[in-house]
Amino acid sequence: MTTLKHAWVIVRSEFHGDRLKLLWALLFSMVFMGYFSAITGMVIDDTLTGSTVRMLSDVLMITMILMLSISFSRRTMKYLSEDSYTRMLAYMRALPVPVEVILCKRKLNALFAIALNGTLYFSLIYWLSPGIRSELPVPAYLAFTFTWVGFSLLVSGLYIVIEFSVSGKAYFWSMAIIMILAIGATGLVYLAGGNMMLASAAVSKEWGLGSPLMWGALVLGLVSLQLFSKWTIHRLKSRDLV
Template structure:
């Protein structure tokens, strides 16, 4: 509990100290997620209506889901050129802050990013997609969204580890690899005659908030974040930042 309080104090101090950064992050998230939701909404709606673009619908889903835990700020987006994550870690190491607090702060940032990005993304898709609204009542759509949020949490656990373990360039390379692996899985499912979108829609429509797929993905996501967090703690304590 003390670790959580200290991490929350640091996060709150960051927001209070730079309100402009928070505003930019909100605006960037609205613009980016708004654009992606508009694109995905049309493709998903078309896939559910006429069955067209099923592979594209899956590729869009797995690609965007992998980004839900990312905070879209100017500082974070400069990680490739300025290695901002390593610089932040160097700064945090200079303070009397335990590794557990640093990690907890990162997990809180991930939680806030998921709340903001998921609300914008899935909310706009439901607003745009007439066929989605007709197929899925609110409770079923919530189950659908939570199913994919659970998948996003699985990837978020990986990102937390590599963010604290590697340089900005290596982080970018691993992100690309993870994204291509996710797209590859969607392609294999398509070649096997399946479709991730329609499968998740069918289960969500049939089970609603009792969906075993939803609870399974959320549980897997939470386990992923916790397991990778333990590994990250080890890396935080042993990584040489010089």
């Protein structure tokens, strides 16, 4: 509890010290999520009506889920050119702050990003997509949303390990590989005659907020986040930041 309290104090002080950081993240998320939620909504509507773009709906959903836990800040935008993650980590390590607090702070940032981006993305999809509204009442759509949020939590733990373990360029290529593998998986599902978006929507519609898929994804996401965090602590203690 003390670790969480100290991490929250650091996060809160960062936002108080740079309110433009919060405003930038909010504005960028609104534009980015608004654009892709409009595209995703149209594609999902076509998929629900039996069109031939089923794989595209999975590609869009997977791509966006992989990006939900990313905070659109100056540090994020400059991680490739300035290796801003490593510089931030070196700064934090120079302070009398335990590695557990540094990691907890990073997890809070990830949860904040998922909450902000996920709320914008899924709310706008539901608002802009009459097909989704007709197929999924609010409880079912909430189950659908939290199912995909669980998958985002699953990936965010992996992001944290990579971010704290390698340089900015290596982080970029790692993210690219993860994206390619994820999209490749959607292709295999499509070739097998399946569709992850339709499957999750069907389970959500049938079970509502009691969906076993939703609860399984959330539990798996939270457990994986904790397991990846323990691995990250070992990496933090041994990584050379020079």
